[in-house]
Amino acid sequence: MCDTATGMAVVPGCCAGLEEWREWTQVISGGSPWLGHDPGPEAEVVDDNLRVWQDGGPNRHRGRWAGLHVDMPRSALPELLVRAQRDLAGFLTALTGWAERAGLGRRGIDLVEAVDTNFTITPPLDLASS
Template structure:
């Protein structure tokens, strides 16, 4: 069975006290959806803040949640590392987005359907993507090697990608709804602006390109 999640990379929240966060290790994928706990939403927001604002010795720490969110909103774009995670339970294979792959780039997978363009999935390790006729083949690493790894890849029919992306978009919409509630409680004066910016900067609710049929993929 193939399970596809939209994930972001968690931040190091040691000593973070501006709002509650889950006890998650840093630099690990956190799946986004409408099923997250409040503390998981807090961890996701901390990761977004850390990646967007950064940490500079020249800037004093934000004194409260509202101040940190204001700094986020002052940036040109709210961003975080992440993307689509593919997990095949039968093969026990997981393909995570590589380093520096941006969460907002999740829509790049639609290019495989529209023009056969393979998305970039980051590096260290670099996942390998190959388009073979009507099937996408994925490996967790080996992206720059001349030959694919000897392990069996995860295979996804290209015709199933639109359905996968619709499911991913539904999860992002669910996450955005939780953020709206989180912000109304933690930073009420900035709740609407924050929700709207996340929607735009992470490309959540805009229509997906084209109209296709297809369901969730099965592995070949």
């Protein structure tokens, strides 16, 4: 996540992957998605903003990341999640086409289904808490 006005960036920690993209819906109700281990990024709602900390908030650690965060309007999150789902669905479409052109048959179908299952792409996105 990058603030284009200030140039401040927050990067995911280790073990954070795209497959957890739906966890960002937790922020809408005040939770924080899994953003990985060290440096331990976290998200929180601050007034009408979503604040993403590089290292779990200003008092968690006093190392090089202490106090670094990026703010964005909380109201922007639902649309960003909808766009992420649309992009991932587009990837599934492209993967399906590739599997067909490669003549993978049932293995191609299984591959697309496995990617969809692992990334939870096609089920409806629950943004009711927004």
